[in-house]
Amino acid sequence: MTGQRLNEFPLGAKMMLVAIGLAMLAGCATRPSPDVLNPVHLPVHLNASLRSDEAASSRVNVLAATNRNPDTARGGFGSAWADNLTYEQYAFSVPPNRKDTAITYPTSRPDPERQFAVIQRKQLPKDAFVEEALRSTQSDGTVGIFVHGYNYSYQEALFRTAQIAADANIPGSPILFSWPSAAAVAGYVADRDAALSSRSDLDSLVTSLSASGKVKRIILFGHSMGGFLVMETVRQLKLQHRDDVIDKLAVILAAPDIDIDVFRSQLKDIGRMPIPISLLVSKDDRALVASSFIAGERARVGRLDIDDPVIREAALKERLRVIDITSIQASDGLGHDRYASLAKFGAQLASFESGRRSSAGDVGAYVFDAAGAAVASPFRLAGRVVGSQ
Numbered sequence: 226m227t228g229q230r231l232n233e234f235p236l237g238a239k240m241m242l243v244a245i246g247l248a249m250l251a252g253c254a255t256r257p258s259p260d261v262l263n264p265v266h267l268p269v270h271l272n273a274s275l276r277s278d279e280a281a282s283s284r285v286n287v288l289a290a291t292n293r294n295p296d297t298a299r300g301g302f303g304s305a306w307a308d309n310l311t312y313e314q315y316a317f318s319v320p321p322n323r324k325d326t327a328i329t330y331p332t333s334r335p336d337p338e339r340q341f342a343v344i345q346r347k348q349l350p351k352d353a354f355v356e357e358a359l360r361s362t363q364s365d366g367t368v369g370i371f372v373h374g375y376n377y378s379y380q381e382a383l384f385r386t387a388q389i390a391a392d393a394n395i396p397g398s399p400i401l402f403s404w405p406s407a408a409a410v411a412g413y414v415a416d417r418d419a420a421l422s423s424r425s426d427l428d429s430l431v432t433s434l435s436a437s438g439k440v441k442r443i444i445l446f447g448h449s450m451g452g453f454l455v456m457e458t459v460r461q462l463k464l465q466h467r468d469d470v471i472d473k474l475a476v477i478l479a480a481p482d483i484d485i486d487v488f489r490s491q492l493k494d495i496g497r498m499p500i501p502i503s504l505l506v507s508k509d510d511r512a513l514v515a516s517s518f519i520a521g522e523r524a525r526v527g528r529l530d531i532d533d534p535v536i537r538e539a540a541l542k543e544r545l546r547v548i549d550i551t552s553i554q555a556s557d558g559l560g561h562d563r564y565a566s567l568a569k570f571g572a573q574l575a576s577f578e579s580g581r582r583s584s585a586g587d588v589g590a591y592v593f594d595a596a597g598a599a600v601a602s603p604f605r606l607a608g609r610v611v612g613s614q
Contacts, residue, residue, distance in 0.1 A: 257330040259301025265335040265342045285390040289313045291403040292426040302379040304407045312354035316345035317387040326565040361397035366441025370400045374449025375416045378408040420454040427458045435470040444475045452481030456491045479505040479564035480527040503546040512561035531590035548591045
């Protein structure tokens with residue numbers, strides 16, 4: 226595979242792009258403290274409505290596994306690596322009538338009409354966590370794991386998972402795997418090391434779920450540097466000869482922050498997967514422009530240009546689904562979080578993968594238009610699928 230590099234930009238322009246990107250990342254709204262993990266007490270009438278079937282969409286449940294060190298003083302998790310995984314279960318109140326993917330965190334006086342909020346939190350032993358995950362498995366045996374990217378705190382990743390779960394409107398509890406990101410703009414290199422150190426822990430989580438006959442498929446969804454961690458974990462499973470686990474995996478990489486040559490090497494080690502790997506890419510992802518620059522102008526997989534015939538040919542050769550989501554609205558000003566806007570189409574993504582996992586027509590280069598419909602591909606969200614919403 227080949228990809229575009231930054232050589233077409235003058236050095237000054239490249240440095241300006243990186244500076245602007247980092248400034249935008251650093252200049253986002255105030256980042257939430259671990260205090261947002263504390264369950265809030267909503268008025269009695271709101272608690273009652275959240276328990277009713279009619280208001281099921283106003284509440285989502287999330288399971289979380291993390292190898293971050295517990296922050297006992299503030300009740301959250303830090304950026305150091307822990308010796309063991311910690312398992313938790315959360316219930317969220319979700320604000321109605323959300324118009325975009327922006328997350329408003331709870332304040333000292335929570336407003337459920339505007340803010341996401343934790344309403345229940347419980348730490349679980351591993352066996353109980355696996356039981357909860359199996360209990361929430363979808364009717365077709367699917368369970369989903371979200372792996373966040375660079376510069377995420379535990380609470381940011383958790384609330385993002387809740388937003389995705391609410392917008393996707395898929396039954397069951399999604400699982401967050403949170404690795405010890407430094408949650409700092411300047412922590413790029415440290416985050417890459419932390420991602421690499423987390424392979425065995427993600428491997429352990431995936432293997433524990435796969436061991437149950439009730440689980441038929443595990444959607445392993447990695448964003449940005451989380452995509453790098455996902456690929457390294459699948460590669461590790463392959464080297465361990467765990468084809469029984471790999472056969473259940475549906476890998477989706479959103480804006481993957483992976484060097485193209487490293488990705489090629491990972492694919493070579495992993496070999497052909499029963500369910501082709503899906504890549505969600507954007508040509509104008511400015512966060513990946515910055516990471517490319519940091520990496521010595523090495524092209525990133527998340528910026529592949531599907532208009533390039535070489536990329537189209539490589540997608541077929543490597544049995545990949547390369548899906549261009551450039552036209553989908555982003556909320557971060559960098560074009561790096563479009564995956565969150567696609568959450569409401571998650572059911573269709575899953576349906577497509579489960580229904581066509583053995584066909585040679587599964588692979589190739591696809592395009593999403595701004596309405597979320599696929600163009601010029603078998604990946605169609607029109608007709609029966611969209612009509613059923």
